[in-house]
């Protein structure tokens with residue numbers, strides 16, 4: 001089956017300035033050679049510490065940020081190499097839900113007006129009917145259309161944000177930290193709703209999160225990112241039962257509830273990640289890795305399929321050992 005979305009060797013550099021006098025600021029390599037393919041209807045988790053490039057990857061797939069290298073394919077057709085406006089046009093079946101979705105709503109506009117405006121911008125007609133449909137789909141009653149953002153709870157605002165995206169009939173939805181900042185019961189509500197909407201509208205999700213317990217419950221496969229690279233990509237059950245990359249194992253061990261291992265057995269993540277603006281040669285994780293060798297410091301390992309998981313490591317953990 002053709003993947004609905006495919007990213008091939010995608011790189012994105014941000015910022016960077018050349019100055020006539022004085023020191024120039026080097027660009028940040030926020031995404032470095034990421035490749036992944038998402039099947040229709042799949043939920044792919046994108047996991048990693050803050051600053052590893054998750055949001056930049058999402059914004060680039062969406063077309064808000066231009067890639068500096070690599071390709072993006074939608075239904076097998078190339079949609080990269082375009083300026084942002086044209087990129088958004090050809091990718092209008094991809095939509096993005098910001099982590100603080102409520103903050104994106106105009107406080108002076110009723111919910112109904114916000115939703116209708118989103119449809120008007122896309123030139124979509126029959127707006128009141130569609131607004132009513134999507135409000136119902138996210139579990140809000142029709143009266144919500146007359147309310148204003150400040151009258152709604154955090155959970156209701158998340159529902160509105162989802163309704164606004166659904167009104168545009170997306171096929172791929174990039175969810176950026178959709179449960180962050182919510183308490184447990186609202187988190188559970190949001191996840192149940194997302195699952196329900198995925199089935200009802202046949203959606204495909206890119207689920208960006210740093211919350212491993214949520215990812216474990218929600219995603220079919222998981223891509224683990226470290227400093228702009230995907231270091232491991234495997235079915236969710238594999239990643240949690242048998243992490244192959246030493247970084248993945250450290251991440252899991254930092255959340256002992258997930259592994260059931262005693263803290264004494266854990267090898268905690270030592271040191272800070274190097275600056276994304278000044279990466280060492282070789283594997284970016286090598287300075288923090290107990291298994292690193294001269295090869296790791298010399299050559300950045302490519303993502304390669306080994307025994308059921310894709311891993312970018314010169315010394316991956318054996319499946320039985322992990």
Ligand SMILES: Nc1ncnc2c1ncn2[C@@H]1O[C@H](COP(=O)(O)OP(=O)(O)O)[C@@H](O)[C@H]1O
Pocket residue numbers: 014015016028030048049050051052053054055056057276
């Ligand atoms: N506009 C920008 N200019 C320069 N660097 C940026 C910009 N936005 C983000 N970055 C840097 O790019 C890297 C990736 O950031 P981001 O994609 O936001 O990561 P994440 O979403 O995983 O926390 C970080 O090092 C961040 O500091």
Ligand SMILES: [Mg+2]
Pocket residue numbers: 054055056
């Ligand atoms: Mg982010």
